[in-house]
Amino acid sequence: MQKINIFDTTLRDGEQSAGVNLNLHEKLEIAKQLERLNVDVIEAGFPASSEGDFQSVKQIADMIKGCSVTGLARSTKSDIDAAWEALKGGAEPRLHTFIATSPIHMTYKLKQSPDQVIASAVESVKYASKFFPIIQWSAEDASRSDLAFLTKIIKEVIDAGARVINIPDTVGYGTPEEYGKIFTYLQENVPNIDKVILSAHCHDDLGMAVSNSLAAIEHGVLQIEGTINGIGERAGNASLEEVAVALHIRQDYYKAKTRLRLGEIKRTSDLVSKLTGMIIPPNKAIIGKNAFAHESGIHQDGVLKEKTTYEIISPELVGVKSNSMVLGKHSGRHAFRNRIIELGYTLEDEEVNRIFKLFKTLADKKKEITDDDLLTLLVDEKVTS
Ligand code: KIV
Ligand code: ZN
Numbered sequence: 001m002q003k004i005n006i007f008d009t010t011l012r013d014g015e016q017s018a019g020v021n022l023n024l025h026e027k028l029e030i031a032k033q034l035e036r037l038n039v040d041v042i043e044a045g046f047p048a049s050s051e052g053d054f055q056s057v058k059q060i061a062d063m064i065k066g067c068s069v070t071g072l073a074r075s076t077k078s079d080i081d082a083a084w085e086a087l088k089g090g091a092e093p094r095l096h097t098f099i100a101t102s103p104i105h106m107t108y109k110l111k112q113s114p115d116q117v118i119a120s121a122v123e124s125v126k127y128a129s130k131f132f133p134i135i136q137w138s139a140e141d142a143s144r145s146d147l148a149f150l151t152k153i154i155k156e157v158i159d160a161g162a163r164v165i166n167i168p169d170t171v172g173y174g175t176p177e178e179y180g181k182i183f184t185y186l187q188e189n190v191p192n193i194d195k196v197i198l199s200a201h202c203h204d205d206l207g208m209a210v211s212n213s214l215a216a217i218e219h220g221v222l223q224i225e226g227t228i229n230g231i232g233e234r235a236g237n238a239s240l241e242e243v244a245v246a247l248h249i250r251q252d253y254y255k256a257k258t259r260l261r262l263g264e265i266k267r268t269s270d271l272v273s274k275l276t277g278m279i280i281p282p283n284k285a286i287i288g289k290n291a292f293a294h295e296s297g298i299h300q301d302g303v304l305k306e307k308t309t310y311e312i313i314s315p316e317l318v319g320v321k322s323n324s325m326v327l328g329k330h331s332g333r334h335a336f337r338n339r340i341i342e343l344g345y346t347l348e349d350e351e352v353n354r355i356f357k358l359f360k361t362l363a364d365k366k367k368e369i370t371d372d373d374l375l376t377l378l379v380d381e382k383v384t385s
Contacts, residue, residue, distance in 0.1 A: 002256040004247065005223040006240060007199065008034050009043040010272060011060070012072055013237050014227035017278060026275045027056040028063065033271050035066045037264040039240075040223075043096060046072040048082040057083075061090035068092040070136065075099040075124035084131045095128045098138035098166075101145040101153060118153050122160045129161035136164035138201065143167070143174040143182065150182075151189045158192045164223060165196045169212055172205030172235060176215035183219035199223035202238045204230060209238035214246060217256055224258075228272040229280055229287065241265045241286045241318070249313055266319035286313070292323040297332020300325050304334050327374070329363040343371060344385045345378060355381060 011027055014020070022030070027044070034042050044060040045053040061069040069090045073079035075097060087093040099121045100110055106117055121137065128135050137157045139150055154165055167186070169179055179202070187193055200216035200223070202209040213224050230239035244260045251257060269287040273280050282289040292315040294300045302309035303323065315323050325335040336356055340347060347355065358377055363369050378385075 001251065002217075002222070004217060004221075004256050004258050005040040005197070005199075006244065006258050006260060007041040007043065007070075007201075007223050007225040008039040008227065008240060009201075009225055009237065010034070010227040010231065011056070012043040012045050013225075013233060014231040014272070014276070015045070016233045017231045017236065017276065020231070020276045020278065022056075022275060024052070024056050024059065028059060030272060030275060031060045031064055031069075033264070033268050034228075035064050036261070037268050038259050038261045039067055040259065041068045041070055041094065043070050043072065043225075047086040048073060048076075048079040054082060054086050057086040058089070061087045061093065065091045068094050068134070070094040070096045073097045073124075073128075075120045077124075077127055080124060080128045080131075084128075088131070092134065093132055094134035094136060094164075095132040096136045096138065096166075097124050097128060098140050098168075099124075100140040101150060102141035103146065104144060105141045114149055118156055121153055122156050125157045125160035125162050134164070135162045136166055136199065137162035138166035138168055138199075140168055141170040143169040143179060144171070147182070147185055147189075151186065154186060154190050155192060158190070158195055163196055164199055165193075166199040166201050166223075166225065167216075168201035168225075169203060169209075170201075172203035172209060174202075174208070174212055176208060176211045179212045180215035180219035183216055183221055187220055197222045199225060200238075201225040203233065204235040204237065207235070209236070210242045210246070213238045213243050214254065217247070217254060228268050229278065229284070231272065231276060231278050239285070241269060245286050245313060245318060248317070262317050263319045286318055290326075291315075292320055293326045294323065294335075295326045295328050296330040297335070300335035301332055304338060327359070327363070327369040328367065329360065331363070331369075339371070339374060340378070343374060343378075345383060346385075347383065351383065355383065 015022055044057040047054045047057045057071040071083045071086055073083040083095050106112055198221045200213050200221045202212040224243050226238035226240040230236040244258045247254050247257050280288055294303050299310045333356055337352055
C-alpha cells in the first residue's frame with residue numbers, strides 16, 4: 001500500500017479564507033490537534049507576512065515535535081530569512097518557497113520574463129539550502145503554465161536543491177484528467193524528477209479539488225496538500241478529511257493510504273469550525289451534520305436491517321458517535337417504531353399504526369419531528385409508557 005504524505009495548510013491557506021483571523025492561542029490549539037491527527041507536515045503560516053504570523057509559526061515550530069512544520073516564503077532573501085528565523089527551532093524545519101509560472105501571472109503580476117522567473121527561483125532555492133534541510137518549491141498557477149516551461153524550471157530548482165515539487169492548481173481550473181496528466185508528463189520529461197517527491201495542491205473553484213487530488217495520486221503523487229473542512233481562499237482548498245477517507249474506503253481502487261488517525265477527524269473538524277467561525281454545511285461529506293443521517297423510510301429500513309445498505313463509511317471510523325435516524329415526512333414505520341421504543345414506550349401494532357398516521361400528518365407540516373414532538377403526540381393520545 002503506497003503511503004501518501006499529508007501536508008496540512010489549514011493555518012496558512014486555510015486562514016486566507018475571507019473573514020478568518022486566528023490568534024496565536026487559537027493557532028497553537030489547532031496545531032496541537034493536527035499533530036494528534038498525525039498529519040505529516042503543518043504549514044503554520046507565512047512568517048514574512050506579519051509579526052503575528054511570524055510569532056505563530058515560531059511558536060508552533062518550537063512546540064510541535066511529532067511532525068514537520070513549514071512556513072511559506074516568496075522567492076526573496078528577506079522572506080527566506082524570516083522563515084528560517086521562525087522555523088529553525090523545529091524538529092524538521094522545512095521551507096515552502098514559491099513563484100508563479102503561468103504566462104498570466106508572470107506577465108501581469110510579477111512583470112518578469114520566463115528567464116527572470118527561472119533565475120529568481122533558482123537563486124532562492126540555492127540561498128535557502130544554506131539553512132534548510134528540506135525545501136519544497138511550488139510553481140504557483142502550475143495548471144495554467146506551459147508544460148515545457150514547467151519542465152525547464154523544475155529541472156533547475158531540483159538541481160538547486162529542492163526536494164519536494166508542488167504543482168498547485170491555484171485557481172481550481174484543472175479537471176482530474178488534465179491535472180493528473182501534468183504529473184505523468186513531468187515524470188516522463190524532467191530528467192532529475194526521481195530525486196523529489198511530487199505534491200498536489202488543489203483549490204475548489206469548480207468543486208473539483210478533492211477529485212483532482214485523488215487523480216494526482218493515481219498519477220504518482222506522494223504528497224497531498226489541503227485543509228481541514230476545505231477552508232481556504234475563495235471556494236477553498238481540497239478537504240483533507242475527504243481525501244484521507246476516500247483513500248481508506250477505496251483502498252481496493254487507490255491502493256494508497258495516509259497516516260492520519262481517522263478517529264480524530266470529527267474533533268479536528270469541530271475545532272477548526274469553532275475557531276475560524278466557518279460553519280460546516282450539513283451535507284458536507286464526512287463531517288457534515290447529515291453525513292450519517294438517514295431520513296427516508298426506505299433508507300432507514302435498510303440501515304436498521306443492515307447498516308452497509310446505505311452507509312459506506314461507519315461514523316465511528318471518523319470519530320462520530322453514531323448514525324442518526326431523522327424523523328420527517330419521508331420516514332417509515334420501522335424507524336418510527338424504533339424511536340418510540342427508545343423513548344420508553346411499548347406499543348401494540350394497532351396503536352403504532354394509529355400514532356404513525358398522526359405522526360405523518362404532523363410531518364407534512366414540519367421539517368423534522370423531534371423527540372419532544374413525539375412525546376407530545378403520545379401524551380395527547382393518552383399512550384402510557
Ligand atoms: O494555491 C497556491 O498556489 C498556493 C501556493 C502559495 C502554494 O497556495
Ligand atoms: Zn493555495
